[in-house]
Amino acid sequence: MAAAVLVLGAAGTGGWFYGELSGNIRGAGVGDALGDDRPRAVGGGTNILVIGSDSRAGLGGSYGGELATTQSDTLMLVHLSGSGEWATVVSFPRDSWVRIPACARGDGTTSTPHDFKINAAFAIGGATGDTAKAAACAIRTVERNAGVRVDHFVIVDFRGFTGMVNALDGVEVCPRRPIHDRKARLDLPAGCRTVRDREALGYVRARYSMGDGTDLGRIGRQQEFMRALLAKAGSRLYDPESLYGFLDSATRSLTTDPGLAGLKPLYELASEVRDVPADRVAFLTVPNHPRARDVPGDTANVVWHEPAAGELFAALGQDREMTRGQLKKAAGRPAPATDPVPVTVLNGTDTPGRARELAGRLGALGFRVTATGNAPAPAGRSTLTYPEGLAAGARALATHLPGLDPAPAAGAASGAVTLTIGPDLPDLTG
Template sequence: MLAALVLLGGGAGAWLYMSLDGNIHSAGIKGKLGGDRPDNLSPGSKNILVVGSDSREGANAKYGKGLETMQSDTLMVMHLSADRKWAGVLSLPRDSYVPIPACDKGDGTTSEPHSFKINESFAIGGTTGDVTGAAACTIKTVEQNTGLRIDHFMSVDFQGFKGMVNALGGIEVCPKEPIDDKKAHLKLDAGCQTIRDEKALGYVRARYGVGDGSDTGRIGRQQEFMQALADKARQKLTSPKDLYGFLDSATKSLTTDEEIAGIKPLAELASSVQGIPSDRLHFLTVPNYPREADIPTDKANVVWQHPQAGKLFSDLARDREVTSKQLKAAASDKIYASQVRVQVLNGTKEPGAAAKAAGRLRKLGIPATTGNAAASADSTEITYPKGQRAQARILAAHIRGDVKPEAAAKAAAGQVTLVLGPDFKGVG
């Protein structure tokens, strides 16, 4: 869509501009985000939260019934570097089990903080069908769990996606095996073929009838499809007719925050990134593994793999380029949370703080015990013995706030120690 907007901004015609500008819906989210947000660590860069919304209203009703709240099928953060020489599209698996903060539900009530699949945040904020509330709760959840400051928001629904694909005459895909997914309304033969309309939508939504049936497998197909769609848009959208059909479908189903809710600001954004070469547009997925490895009874969710996920978020926050090859290599060194043994000591004046923190860690699958009360601590600290640095970094990733693990000469063998200080903000 950004590639197409570059052409529009280049003078495709004022009639196109006027016709399309009124299609875009605006969501006033700023007043709903609160003040406890991550700092912007790289001025000039942009983080845009992109949601593929599968609202089941109107023409979308055939994709599922009995859903009373808004739904999100795809969740991504698009990072644009400050110098606009590279970009990363980071997919957040919808089955990611994460803490979800308290959110305004739009019906006069506020949800309780809890942990669940990350895409539930969109449904909680959108309880009344308001995309503004859905976007606000999703942004709060993503910011809390990644530390990334979200600058803008975009949501595109099913119908807009199909329209964009159709305007390009379809997209070629090459599945290695037949796909038969009744939930995605898709039956597809193996081999290369051009798909459009319902088949295109089904292809990016398919999960249970292809591969290992995982959400991460679907993300891979979505990323490949988006890359192919972007490449074809650059090649094909050379006439006003093609351009209009593509952007009309895109903008009619598009909701953004107020700052970019219009053709002019979107075209300006597009122009700023048009020079990014294809080999520096990186499609990334948060490193993850089945939560079953930590909590044997949970066979439905994934958890983010640390310390790799934390480093990924830190790199993007500081505008450091990350490639899929680098991320894949780092993620190959996997340590489960259940392999991290922790002793929690209370260095605060709050009785029971250590037991509470240890209990929360155990819910995350981290074996945690409490020890004798520590002397009053000036700040929260994590120490580890030789050979336990990676385990200490995994623990640090689950402690709210900036706590850097340090090696300790007298640390207990095979065990990481967490001393709670007055600055302890909790486990997340």
């Protein structure tokens, strides 16, 4: 997305310049890998998933060469409003504990649905090096957990990031405290200095030595760095050598869906963005809380905080603007104790009393069981379905039932999430 805005400066250059840069951009069709069970595009606007790949390809093994898989180091959803008057950039913490659906791999196999960090989805789909499958799995995971349809995707790799920074002779950062981060291979004194190469990459990736050691502080630092990078690039628009180096690195780092693969579609997309007032572009992070609150002992991950996360995703799906202040207010408002998630529990096994037993455990966790009963065995597997309007409640229940994948169902009990117990039902957690 950042590169898309900057190509505006190159739009009027010679044909050879335009053709060479456009040819740098790789297209990857996700096609059938997304499946048919996708959220409906109901409210207008455009959603673009931006994936920062932590692939070390092209870095000569000098940075993080011990990493065995490619994961999405950064994951953002950019929503451009249908009116063109505002935009929202939502960052997903990479440690978000979510449901990763079944994904097609490049070797013809399909992964098993399971719960894990959201950044692993890209690695699962791309286990054999297939970028399209990697993107498709990341998209499926975001769509399944956020309930928002993704229209386009852009993948940016590490090599392009360092090339963009170096083409601008570095970017100034001003840490207030010294940074000594062994994993990011970063050693910076306090105060302002210009960073490039591995220092720049380490600065946006450092996490363990700064703040609380989570990904949340790093998200804010990455957003600040991108603002500084774009500001410096803007000041170099009339320096052909710097501009070409920047755009060459930017475009070489990009892989997009076929609809965005080329300078022309990126230019058209950037044209939609350029007139959005700066104060109408909101940079947000999915509201979250430590997973240890639900699963004692897990200090490494976070879960999305309801009802705020659900309100944010609903706004995106309906093309409604949400400001930082509105999201902060929603995040500070817990789910009403008088209105817990309503659940119908059905026993689909041959063991009597399973529904009543589980209903009691769900009640202790704060859910409101509205009915229990029996049901035909669901093909040997438990199911969790929800009617329109209760997707967030189904996700909240699923965090306590590892292995269950919430699914919309027109036939679900009216006004309640429906849990049908099969012989495979895992134990409750938390």
